[in-house]
Structures are given as C-alpha cells and as structure tokens.
Amino acid sequence: MTDHAQPxxxxxxxxxxxxxxxxxxAIAAVIAVPIVVVxxxxxxxxxxxxxxxxSTVLPLYIANTLWLMxxxxxxxxxxxxxxxxxxxxxxxxxRSLFQWAMLLPMAVPGYVIAYTYGSLMDFAGPVQSGLRxxxxxxxxxxxxxxxxxLGGAITVLTLVLYPYVYLLARAAFTEQSVCVLEAGRTLGxxxxxxxxxxxxxxxxxxxxxxxxxxLMETLNDLGTVQHFAVSTFTTGxxxxxxxxxxxxxxxxxxxVLLLFVVVLLLLERWSRGDARYHQTTGRYRQLPSxxxxxxxAGLAVAACALPVLLGFLVPVGVLVWWAIRSEALGxxxxxxxxxxxxxxxxxxxxxxxxxxxxxxxxxxxxxxxxLVRGFVRLASVGYAVPGAVIAVGVMLPFxxxxxxxxxxxxxxxxxxxxLILSGTMVAVTFAYLVRFLAISFNAAEASLAKVGRSMDDAxxxxxxxxxxxxxxxHLPLLRPSLLAAALLVFVDVIKELPATLILRPFNFDTLAxxxxxxxxxxxLAEVAAPALAILAAGLGPVILLARSIGRSRPGHAx
Amino acid sequence: xxxxxIEGVSHAYGKIQAVSxxxxxxxxxxVVCLLGPSGCGKSxxxxxxxxxxEVQSGRIAINGHLVGAPGTHVPPExxxxxxxxxxxxxxxxxxxxxxxxxxxxxxxxGARRERILAALGDVGLAHAEQAFPHMLSGGEQQRVxxxxxxxxxxxxxxxxxxxxxxxxxxxxxxxxxxxEALRKSGTATLMVTHDAEEAMFMAxxxxxxxxxxxxxxxxxxxxxxxxxxxxxxxxxxxxxxLAGIAGAGEVATPFxxxxxxxxxxxxxxxxxxxxxLRVSLEREKGARAVPASVVSAHPLGRxxxxxxxxxxxxxxxxxxxxxxxxxxGDPVMLALDRGQAFVFPAD
Numbered sequence: 001m002t003d004h005a006q007p008x009x010x011x012x013x014x015x016x017x018x019x020x021x022x023x024x025x026a027i028a029a030v031i032a033v034p035i036v037v038v039x040x041x042x043x044x045x046x047x048x049x050x051x052x053x054x055s056t057v058l059p060l061y062i063a064n065t066l067w068l069m070x071x072x073x074x075x076x077x078x079x080x081x082x083x084x085x086x087x088x089x090x091x092x093x094x095r096s097l098f099q100w101a102m103l104l105p106m107a108v109p110g111y112v113i114a115y116t117y118g119s120l121m122d123f124a125g126p127v128q129s130g131l132r133x134x135x136x137x138x139x140x141x142x143x144x145x146x147x148x149x150l151g152g153a154i155t156v157l158t159l160v161l162y163p164y165v166y167l168l169a170r171a172a173f174t175e176q177s178v179c180v181l182e183a184g185r186t187l188g189x190x191x192x193x194x195x196x197x198x199x200x201x202x203x204x205x206x207x208x209x210x211x212x213x214x215l216m217e218t219l220n221d222l223g224t225v226q227h228f229a230v231s232t233f234t235t236g237x238x239x240x241x242x243x244x245x246x247x248x249x250x251x252x253x254x255x256v257l258l259l260f261v262v263v264l265l266l267l268e269r270w271s272r273g274d275a276r277y278h279q280t281t282g283r284y285r286q287l288p289s290x291x292x293x294x295x296x297a298g299l300a301v302a303a304c305a306l307p308v309l310l311g312f313l314v315p316v317g318v319l320v321w322w323a324i325r326s327e328a329l330g331x332x333x334x335x336x337x338x339x340x341x342x343x344x345x346x347x348x349x350x351x352x353x354x355x356x357x358x359x360x361x362x363x364x365x366x367x368x369x370x371l372v373r374g375f376v377r378l379a380s381v382g383y384a385v386p387g388a389v390i391a392v393g394v395m396l397p398f399x400x401x402x403x404x405x406x407x408x409x410x411x412x413x414x415x416x417x418x419l420i421l422s423g424t425m426v427a428v429t430f431a432y433l434v435r436f437l438a439i440s441f442n443a444a445e446a447s448l449a450k451v452g453r454s455m456d457d458a459x460x461x462x463x464x465x466x467x468x469x470x471x472x473x474h475l476p477l478l479r480p481s482l483l484a485a486a487l488l489v490f491v492d493v494i495k496e497l498p499a500t501l502i503l504r505p506f507n508f509d510t511l512a513x514x515x516x517x518x519x520x521x522x523x524l525a526e527v528a529a530p531a532l533a534i535l536a537a538g539l540g541p542v543i544l545l546a547r548s549i550g551r552s553r554p555g556h557a558x
Numbered sequence: 559x560x561x562x563x564i565e566g567v568s569h570a571y572g573k574i575q576a577v578s579x580x581x582x583x584x585x586x587x588x589v590v591c592l593l594g595p596s597g598c599g600k601s602x603x604x605x606x607x608x609x610x611x612e613v614q615s616g617r618i619a620i621n622g623h624l625v626g627a628p629g630t631h632v633p634p635e636x637x638x639x640x641x642x643x644x645x646x647x648x649x650x651x652x653x654x655x656x657x658x659x660x661x662x663x664x665x666x667x668g669a670r671r672e673r674i675l676a677a678l679g680d681v682g683l684a685h686a687e688q689a690f691p692h693m694l695s696g697g698e699q700q701r702v703x704x705x706x707x708x709x710x711x712x713x714x715x716x717x718x719x720x721x722x723x724x725x726x727x728x729x730x731x732x733x734x735x736x737x738e739a740l741r742k743s744g745t746a747t748l749m750v751t752h753d754a755e756e757a758m759f760m761a762x763x764x765x766x767x768x769x770x771x772x773x774x775x776x777x778x779x780x781x782x783x784x785x786x787x788x789x790x791x792x793x794x795x796x797x798x799x800l801a802g803i804a805g806a807g808e809v810a811t812p813f814x815x816x817x818x819x820x821x822x823x824x825x826x827x828x829x830x831x832x833x834x835l836r837v838s839l840e841r842e843k844g845a846r847a848v849p850a851s852v853v854s855a856h857p858l859g860r861x862x863x864x865x866x867x868x869x870x871x872x873x874x875x876x877x878x879x880x881x882x883x884x885x886x887g888d889p890v891m892l893a894l895d896r897g898q899a900f901v902f903p904a905d
Binding site for chain 2: 452454455457458459460461462463464465472473476477
C-alpha cells in the first residue's frame with residue numbers, strides 16, 4: 001500500500017516559452033503601454049499648437065515646476081532630516097509621541113491642505129480678519145504674504161510631503177552604526193558637528209531617496225497648484241486637453257514632464273539601493289541618545305510640534321470647524337454614493353494590484369533571470385509617473401481602440417458599440433494599476449523574500465507544483481503583508497485626483513472629485529465632509545507605519 | 559536494482575564547478591553518507607538527486623527510471639523522494655499533523671490520519687500532532703521533518719546536514735531516533751554531512767568528497783583504517799604529520815622505519831593518529847619507544863590530550879585514556895602502533 005501514488009518517472013521535455021516568464025512579460029507590457037504612448041508623442045509633429053505652447057506658456061511651466069521642486073526639496077529635506085535626527089538620537093519630552101506623530105501629515109492630501117490654508121489665510125480668512133480686528137488695521141495698512149502663490153504652494157506641499165524624507169532618514173539614522181556615532185563623540189565632536197559631519201553624510205542615500213519621492217508627489221500634484229493658481233505641467237496638461245481640446249499637445253507636455261521624472265527616478269534608483277520606502281526596519285538597537293534639557297529641549301519640542309501642528313492639526317481643525325459650522329453636515333445620501341464610488345474603485349484596484357504583484361514577485365522568485373527582473377522593474381516604474389501623464393497615456397490608446405471597434409461594429413453589424421474602454425471603470429482602474437502597482441509589489445516582494453527557499457523546495461519534494469505551493473504555503477504566510485499592501489493601494493486610490501479626473505466614467509464622482517469640484521466653486525465649507533473622509537482613510541497607512549516604528553522603539557525589543 | 563544511481567554527473571553554478579564527474583549509487587535499504595568539508599559540492603549532489611537542480615551532464619536514475627539527464631528533467635514533485643532540510647523547513651502556519659500530511663496524496667481522511675500518526679509515532683512524537691512547529695524544540699522539529707519526509711513512503715530519503723542545527727547534547731539522541739526510523743522504513747538513504755563521527759555512526763557506506771569529486775568510498779571502518787590520502791586520514795580525526803623520503807620500501811621516522819610501497823625517492827608524509835602513540839612514563843620492555851617531553855596537557859574528561867616534543871624538536875599530538883596531569887617538561891616515552899601510521903606522497 002502506498003499513500004503517495006508513484007507516477008512513473010517519464011522524462012518531461014520542458015516547454016520553450018516558460019509560463020512564469022510569459023506572465024511577468026505580459027504584465028510588464030500592459031503596464032508600460034501608457035508610458036510608451038506618452039513618450040512616443042515626443043516624435044509626433046503637432047504643428048501650430050505646440051509652437052504656440054512653447055512660445056507662450058512652456059517657459060512658465062518649466063520655471064514654476066523647477067521652483068516648486070526646489071522649494072519642496074529644500075523644505076522637506078530640512079524638516080524631514082532635522083526632525084528625524086532629533087527623535088532618533090535625542091531624548092526630550094514627547095519624543096516617543098513625535099516618533100510616529102511626525103507621520104500624521106502624510107494622511108492629508110495636498111489639495112485638502114491647500115483648500116484649508118487657502119481659506120484660512122486669504123483676505124477674508126480668520127487670520128487676516130483677526131489681525132485687522134486686533135490692531136485696527138485697514139486694508140492697506142499691512143503686508144501679508146499671499147497664500148495663493150508659488151510660495152504658498154511650496155509651503156503647503158512641504159508640510160504634507162516631509163514625512164517621506166522623515167521616514168527614510170529615521171530608518172537610516174536608526175541603522176547607522178552606533179560605533180560610528182559614538183566614535184564621533186569620543187573624538188570630541190559636538191552634537192551639531194556630529195549631525196553635519198557624521199549623521200548626514202552617512203544618511204545621504206536615504207535623504208536623496210526621500211526627497212526624490214517627495215518631488216515625484218510634487219510633480220503628481222494637481223489640486224494644490226490649481227487652487228493656488230500656479231501654472232505647472234500638470235495644470236498645463238489639463239488646460240491643453242480640456243480647455244484647448246488638444247490631446248496630442250497635452251501628450252507632448254506630459255512627455256516633457258516625464259523627462260523630469262526620469263531624472264528623479266535615476267537619482268532615486270542610484271541612491272536608494274535596496275532600501276524600501278514603505279517599510280522601516282523592525283529591529284531595535286540601542287542608540288546613543290543625548291538628553292536635552294531646558295531651552296534646547298523646548299526648541300526640540302517646538303521643531304517637532306510645528307510641522308505636525310501646521311501639516312495635520314490645523315487642516316483637520318479647519319475641516320472639523322467647517323463641518324460643525326455648516327448647517328447641513330454634508331453626510332447625506334450624495335455623500336454615501338460618493339463614498340461607495342471611491343471604495344469600489346479602491347477595492348477593485350487594490351485586489352487587482354495585489355494579485356498582479358504576487359504573480360510578479362513569485363515569478364521573479366521562481367525565475368530569477370535578468371529577463372524576468374527587467375520585466376518586473378518595468379512593471380513597477382509607474383509609481384514615479386504623475387497621474388496626469390498616466391491618464392493621458394491611457395486615454396489616447398483606449399479611445400483609439402474604442403473608435404476602431406465601434407467603426408468595425410457599425411460596418412459589420414450596423415450597431416454602435418460606444419465606449420468600451422475609455423470613459424469606463426476599465427480605464428480608470430488600469431491607470432491606478434499603472435501608478436500603484438509598485439506599492440503592492442514592493443510589499444509582496446519584501447515579504448516573499450522573508451520566506452526561506454527551503455520552504456519551496458520542501459513543497460516540491462513533497463509532491464506539489466509551484467502554483468500549489470503558492471496557494472498552500474506562501475499565501476497563508478504572506479496574508480498580513482498582502483492585506484497591508486492592499487490597504488496602501490486602496491488609500492492611494494481614494495486620495496488620487498488627476499487620473500481620476502480625466503478617466504472616470506461620465507458623472508461618476510468620487511470623494512476626491514467632489515472635494516475638487518466644490519473647492520473650484522469656492523464652496524469650501526461643503527468640502528469638509530469628503531475631505532474628512534479621505535483624511536480618515538489616509539490615517540490607515542500612517543497607523544501601519546506608526547506600528548512598525550512602535551515595534552522598533554526602546555522597550556519593544558523584538 | 560539500485561534505489562539511486564548517479565553516473566558521471568557534473569554541475570556548475572555559473573563559472574563555479576560544484577560537482578565534477580561524480581558517480582555514486584545507493585542500494586535499497588542502504589544508508590550512504592556523502593562526507594566532505596563545506597563547499598565541496600555534496601549538497602549539490604543531494605539537490606540534483608531531489609530534482610531541485612537540473613542535470614547538466616551525466617545521468618541520474620531512481621529505481622531504474624531515468625529522472626535526470628541533459629535535456630530531461632523529472633520535476634521534484636514527481637520523484638517521490640523524501641528530503642530533510644538542514645533548517646527543517648517546516649511550514650510555520652500548519653500544525654505538525656498537517657505538516658506531516660502535506661506530502662500524502664490520499665484523500666481518504668481515515669487512511670491519511672492513520673499514516674500521519676504512524677509516521678509521527680515512529681519518531682516518538684504522536685502526542686504533538688496538534689502543536690505548531692514554533693512550539694517544539696529543535697530536536698523535535700528535526701524529528702517532525704523526518705516524519706514528514708517518510709510519511710509518503712518514499713523509496714529514497716535524502717538528508718541534508720540533518721543534525722547540524724542541533725546542539726551537541728541533543729544530536730546523539732536525535733541521531734538514534736533517526737537511524738531507527740530509517741531502518742524501520744527500509745528506505746534507501748543518502749545523507750550529507752561534514753561531521754565524520756556522524757557519518758561513521760549513521761552510514762553503511764561513506765563516500766568522501768573533495769572539490770566536487772569522490773576521493774574514497776567504503777565502509778566506515780575501511781575509511782578509518784585504510785585512508786587512501788592524507789585528506790581522508792585528516793578528515794576522520796586529528797593527525798600528526800611527519801615528513802620523510804621513501805627508500806627501499808621504508809620511510810625512516812623517529813620511531814624507526816615504517817613500511818611503504820611508494821617508489822624510492824618519493825617525498826612522503828607519514829600520518830599518525832594521536833591514539834596511535836602510546837605514552838608511558840617508563841621505558842617499556844621490548845617496545846621500541848623514544849624519549850620525549852611534555853609541552854602541554856589538557857584533561858578532557860574521558861581522555862587527556864597531550865602535546866609532546868621529540869628530542870629533534872618536532873611536536874606531536876597524543877591522546878591517552880583517563881585524566882593525567884604531567885607538568886610541562888616532564889619526560890615521557892613514546893611508542894608507535896604501526897598499524898595506524900599511514901604513508902602518503904607529500905602534496
């Protein structure tokens with residue numbers, strides 16, 4: 001009697017085209033379509049409209065975009081690296097709170113903080129009104145910075161994007177060799193000298209990576225710059241597409257914007273190495289920490305509290321105030337419908353992203369060939385590409401396909417098929433996958449790497465095929481990480497604005513779209529409900545990250 | 559029919575040649591050990607036999623069926639071999655019961671459970687079936703890994719350094735259980751280890767590997783008594799090496815001539831095991847003993863390890879039974895058991 005039916009070992013010829021290689025290749029090819037389409041427009045002549053753009057608005061777009069990047073880059077670097085250095089290597093009141101609280105502004109989308117500050121700081125807003133009332137000033141008695149400006153956009157984007165730098169800088173400082181820092185101390189270097197001569201140079205790769213991520217988000221932004229009337233590439237793409245009705249020229253603007261991204265991407269790849277931005281190290285190591293007392297302690301608390309206050313508490317406070325003040329709270333049937341739309345898009349995109357990521361990550365594990373690695377890298381490049389660019393790259397080919405099918409159907413059957421891909425859920429979901437696949441892929445790959453190879457080998461020897469091993473061994477082991485990955489994608493979809501705006505089905509509004517529309521009509525009080533809902537969703541990833549930071553804190557040795 | 563036959567197999571990882579033209583066979587019910595230092599390619603042989611690597615040249619057959627040759631590959635899931643991993647590779651999310659049952663294809667729950675309990679019983683762990691791997695000690699995990707490999711009744715079991723993850727005290731006990739379970743199952747076994755004592759304990763036959771080749775094959779006693787090279791002699795325990803030159807069928811040593819059949823004029827090394835040196839405090843009658851002095855003594859419990867210096871200055875390691883505390887510089891007499899002195903050409 002044998003339990004294990006012995007198949008007669010007949011030699012098997014292996015197929016010429018491997019299934020896993022094919023699967024990763026197929027995913028990479030589909031995901032790359034929008035990017036390739038946009039890049040191809042660099043070579044398409046569009047005549048007058050392009051030369052018109054180039055001679056009128058293009059210099060402005062380039063200048064504004066560069067200034068925005070420079071400002072946000074410096075701002076996030078100073079705040080992110082400075083606060084990370086304070087909380088990792090110093091002891092002062094509230095330090096353990098700040099360790100995770102510094103991340104809170106991450107939950108606030110750029111356009112939401114722009115709406116709140118725009119209203120808070122303008123002439124009729126509470127700040128200026130309060131000043132006038134307090135000092136009896138008239139309209140022309142004082143100077144006040146204009147929030148709806150390049151400077152304003154830089155400020156609010158910095159306030160919500162510095163956590164990218166903070167996260168990576170914190171991980172880098174935590175991982176830095178204790179000995180190196182202590183050696184600096186024994187050699188007589190003071191705290192400032194240690195920061196500038198030892199800490200910062202060692203953390204440089206992480207800082208560069210963090211700033212490039214913040215800048216990618218800056219390039220992606222539409223809501224903030226549009227609300228503050230700063231013309232950049234993203235607003236330009238919209239104006240050209242919707243205002244001028246020139247898709248080809250919009251695609252060319254998108255292609256130029258892509259060149260900015262390529263520079264950032266190279267910078268980030270070059271500096272990041274194997275570090276990942278969604279995970280901090282889980283292990284705790286005793287770091288030499290300097291106790292601060294008196295005035296330095298007060299300054300440290302202020303330096304950490306200010307970004308959290310301005311980047312999270314103030315906008316949340318304003319939204320809550322709006323919500324309370326407005327008579328109809330806005331949480332009505334319409335709101336429920338918007339939430340349902342947002343959640344549907346988020347769930348569909350998250351599930352698809354996790355499934356595709358798993359295929360990519362497992363394919364790369366089974367076939368670690370340069371070819372498969374290349375496909376995987378190509379499939380996860382979209383995180384750097386602004387949503388507006390992806391939207392243009394999705395819209396153009398989908399519309400062409402729809403026209404072709406429609407024409408063929410009419411010619412053959414005399415019926416019109418209408419829109420099948422463009423302007424449907426397919427298009428917008430596809431754009432989300434292109435943009436957010438990297439997030440879930442990184443999580444899947446990282447957690448898969450933690451499962452020893454001998455697990456796979458053991459499964460094979462015990463009679464299971466690779467696909468069965470994925471189901472019986474890897475899926476149960478990866479479930480928590482995959483859920484976390486799905487949550488990250490879900491939240492990013494809820495927050496996403498530019499791609500949704502271009503690609504959503506007609507009259508299919510989401511929370512983000514609704515907030516954007518209301519803000520454009522200056523009905524700011526009504527923004528509160530959708531904005532608070534988006535913000536609440538955004539707290540999910542912050543909690544995930546805060547938990548992993550909590551595990552790496554003293555007293556939580558794992 | 560042989561359970562496993564490996565014929566002229568070579569294997570390279572990129573530019574690194576791991577296995578070179580290796581042939582080995584395991585008979586049904588036989589336990590064969592591949593013994594060698596780390597990096598000698600022994601684990602690669604195991605992976606080739608399991609089907610986890612594809613054969614690049616040569617051929618591998620299991621029970622007379624070709625399973626691996628260039629361009630031909632039976633995947634591991636179709637080979638019906640058991641493999642016990644160095645790190646045990648138990649599935650952390652499954653109970654012991656489900657771990658052991660993982661390789662069983664029978665869908666009848668009754669038969670399945672019966673087989674699982676029998677396999678666990680053979681390794682003395684029937685009580686642990688509902689536990690999870692992390693709840694067991696290292697030794698118990700190793701036994702579960704063995705039960706999991708044996709449960710589908712494979713015709714060939716492969717063990718990859720199965721005891722190296724255990725501390726020395728556990729090792730002996732787990733070794734006994736493992737050997738007993740293997741004998742009971744009657745399966746052919748190929749085990750890989752770098753520990754000569756372990757190989758001698760487990761194996762019916764040992765194949766010593768060095769840089770991808772088998773350098774000597776035989777029973778444990780054969781290899782210990784008649785090593786074919788300095789490498790094999792050294793691998794089975796500490797040796798003293800004395801340089802010399804062959805002449806007239808002999809090599810001169812401080813203990814007198816030792817026989818050799820190497821041609822005259824060959825530079826040779828004489829390998830002497832520590833236990834082949836008889837140490838005494840007084841001159842023995844009739845024995846050909848030479849004077850020496852104690853350099854250091856380390857009592858180890860059952861025996862004492864000595865380093866002694868001959869009058870010509872050369873130092874030798876010796877081992878004597880019992881505890882013994884000579885002072886440095888104490889005179890002793892050394893005699894050689896010629897049956898345990900081996901002459902090899904110098905490298």
